Amino acid sequence: MKKRLKNALCAGAVLALLAWTVHTIFQQQTPGQLASALLGADWRVLLLGVPLMALFLCCEAKATHAILRALGCAQPFRRCAYYSSVGFFFSTITPSATGGQPAQVVAMSRDGVPAASGALDMLLVTIGYNTAAMLWGIYALFTAGGLTERLGGQVGLLLGLGLAIFALLDIFMFLFLFLPGPAKRLLYGCIALAARVYPPLDRAGLEARADQHLAEYRRGAGLIRRAPALLVQVVGLSMVQLACSYAMPYVVYRAFGLSGFGLGEIMALQALCAIAVGYLPLPGSAGAAENVFLRGFRLIYGEALVAPAMILSRTLNCYLVLAATGLVLAAGRSLRRAAPAADQKSAAPGAAGKAAGPEKAA
Numbered sequence: 001m002k003k004r005l006k007n008a009l010c011a012g013a014v015l016a017l018l019a020w021t022v023h024t025i026f027q028q029q030t031p032g033q034l035a036s037a038l039l040g041a042d043w044r045v046l047l048l049g050v051p052l053m054a055l056f057l058c059c060e061a062k063a064t065h066a067i068l069r070a071l072g073c074a075q076p077f078r079r080c081a082y083y084s085s086v087g088f089f090f091s092t093i094t095p096s097a098t099g100g101q102p103a104q105v106v107a108m109s110r111d112g113v114p115a116a117s118g119a120l121d122m123l124l125v126t127i128g129y130n131t132a133a134m135l136w137g138i139y140a141l142f143t144a145g146g147l148t149e150r151l152g153g154q155v156g157l158l159l160g161l162g163l164a165i166f167a168l169l170d171i172f173m174f175l176f177l178f179l180p181g182p183a184k185r186l187l188y189g190c191i192a193l194a195a196r197v198y199p200p201l202d203r204a205g206l207e208a209r210a211d212q213h214l215a216e217y218r219r220g221a222g223l224i225r226r227a228p229a230l231l232v233q234v235v236g237l238s239m240v241q242l243a244c245s246y247a248m249p250y251v252v253y254r255a256f257g258l259s260g261f262g263l264g265e266i267m268a269l270q271a272l273c274a275i276a277v278g279y280l281p282l283p284g285s286a287g288a289a290e291n292v293f294l295r296g297f298r299l300i301y302g303e304a305l306v307a308p309a310m311i312l313s314r315t316l317n318c319y320l321v322l323a324a325t326g327l328v329l330a331a332g333r334s335l336r337r338a339a340p341a342a343d344q345k346s347a348a349p350g351a352a353g354k355a356a357g358p359e360k361a362a
Helices: 002-028 031-040 049-070 077-093 100-110 115-143 153-178 180-197 203-226 229-246 248-255 263-277 288-296 306-346 349-361
Strands: none
Touching (some): 031 306, 049 077, 049 115, 049 203, 049 229, 049 248, 049 306, 077 306, 115 153, 115 203, 115 229, 153 203, 180 203, 203 229, 248 263, 248 306, 263 288, 288 306
């Protein structure tokens, strides 16, 4: 019942934000003007977004490929690309991107990767992604300082909250990774405080879960000690991955034939907008991402083009990739369902007898 209520509230919030976005767009221009602006974009330039988002997925796939190889359970790169597609798809359709990593661990386990290794891979990928987001955020604050003032108070509040969350998560993850003793005392202290505030809380169960997570971090620290360059590689790949996404508004900017702002400025502004909505409990930050884009990029595109630019940017770096990864996921499941049927045929008596003949002859 609680899960249904949570899903209903989440869906209601998304619909309300999307409705507000549509209302904001059509306050500024008619459907005919919007369609005319969209059709006026140079679609040859927009096609550059396709390889950029393919590289976005491949960067995470390469990170997973390197981590699994270091763990001794290497998978072909094409399977790692499949895991990356699964992660993007489920992260986009679940609040706060909570569904992506569990789905990836399940996909890996079906290929024989131990669940503990899959979880450790996701942990290191998360550390790399969060660290890269923080580095991009710091770069953006210095690069787009003048533009941030035009984001407005509400978006500025979201940006401050997003940066604080990213920073705290990074601090805690590195603390758990390299200082497990203080991390354990900190976790147990937080659980004890929560149990005092809310006595029915299952303190023993939470401490057991904390120990499990700390064990994963200890394994991660051991892996990094054995392969110290691995974490640097993962962070570097995450930096490139985010750059592919943050560059999308610039692709749209050039598709409209605009000039005056550089690639670095637009990427920096997009990085700040992404951080502002990154941890909102909404599937794919739907609704919030569109509204923040409309506020943040009005100066870049102007009143007439900011809404069409938002539609094209979100289509390229979210909705188009969501459709593509959904097709990859559907194809992967179809192949998996077909595999048992093929195995049953090969195990049939006739097939077994035919197979045995050549074996004996050999």
